[in-house]
Amino acid sequence: MKAYLEVPFEEKDEAKKLGAKWDPVNKKWYAPNTETLLFEKWKINTDPVILLGEDITYGGNNLFIDLVPNTCWFTNVRSCVHPKDWDRLRRYVYERVNYICECCNIDTQKSNIILEAHERWDYNEETQTQKLVRIVALCLNCHQSTHIGLAGLKGKGEEAKEHIKRVRNFTEQEYQKHKNEAFEIWNKRNKINWALDLSLITCNNIKLSKPIPNKDERLNISLSKITGV
Numbered sequence: 001m002k003a004y005l006e007v008p009f010e011e012k013d014e015a016k017k018l019g020a021k022w023d024p025v026n027k028k029w030y031a032p033n034t035e036t037l038l039f040e041k042w043k044i045n046t047d048p049v050i051l052l053g054e055d056i057t058y059g060g061n062n063l064f065i066d067l068v069p070n071t072c073w074f075t076n077v078r079s080c081v082h083p084k085d086w087d088r089l090r091r092y093v094y095e096r097v098n099y100i101c102e103c104c105n106i107d108t109q110k111s112n113i114i115l116e117a118h119e120r121w122d123y124n125e126e127t128q129t130q131k132l133v134r135i136v137a138l139c140l141n142c143h144q145s146t147h148i149g150l151a152g153l154k155g156k157g158e159e160a161k162e163h164i165k166r167v168r169n170f171t172e173q174e175y176q177k178h179k180n181e182a183f184e185i186w187n188k189r190n191k192i193n194w195a196l197d198l199s200l201i202t203c204n205n206i207k208l209s210k211p212i213p214n215k216d217e218r219l220n221i222s223l224s225k226i227t228g229v
Contacts, residue, residue, distance in 0.1 A: 002030040005042035008083030015042060042084070049092035051135070051204050058134040059120045063103040063167045065182035066120070066146045069189040072130055072196070077119050081201060082209040089206060090117040093137050101139035104167045114140040123189055131197035142167065148179065 007015045007029040016022075020029045020038055031038040059066075068076075078086055094117075099109045108115040120134035141163045144151045151160035165175050202208065 002026075002032075003039070005029045005031060005038055006084050006087065007042045008087060010083050011042075047205070049088055049204070049206075051092075051200060053200055053203065054135070055133045058122070059136075061102050061136075063142050063145060063164055065148045065164070065179055066118075067149055067182055067186035068121075068147075069123075069130075069186065069192065069194060071190060071193050077132060077135075077198065077201065078117075080198060080208050082207040085207045089135070089201075093117050093135050097137050099137070101142055102136045103138055103142040106139050108139050116140060116143045118143055118146060123192075123194065125192065128192050128194055129197050130194040132200045148182075 002023060004023070004026070005015065005020060005028070007020060012029070015029055015038065018038055018041075019032065020042075021032050022028075023030055029042070077089075081089065094115050098107075099115055100107050101113075101115065106113060115137055116139075118136050118138045119132055120136060122131045122133045123129075124131065138146065141160075144156055145160040145163045145167075148157065148160050148164075151157050161175060161179075164170065164178075165172070168174075168178075170178065198208075
């Protein structure tokens, strides 16, 4: 029986150098000779993921444009959580909904559409805190439509718009009203330098790959990514 490993995509080259082999049938890496070093780094964590404190109703299950303030760009959950735990976390979210998109209800396994994890945030203007309160499973099309601004930059804006209209049964006028309201909220939130609260993650035994950046660090990261400096 093969001794399988939990190797994130970002670390596959390192694992290969240390002797890990790829099983093309099961699509997993394994340690051919049960090498100790491989197990120390990539032993499969079988501990169950439990997100105590998560509000699984937050934001409802309607598809909507959910724009992240530009002061928060490039510092999300995936960038802070260790890759191994990110894989555990997203699989947990997918499995609890049986791989069905929580907005359009498509069965992604039967339709062969990619399922992705989307973060739902609560923005407290009084404390200027962006707090993670829920993680939802969205098909690629719903996730793309949620980030309509990014979709536009990728040349997918029209496709994303039509998907929202179809899922929400919006007329063109209703869609434009919804989009305008979303951008009004976004512009308002852009004026605040938000602190990041990942207590939903850190209080539930999910390992971080790096410290949570403070407000000034987040702003500097966003500015440097945007300007290329």
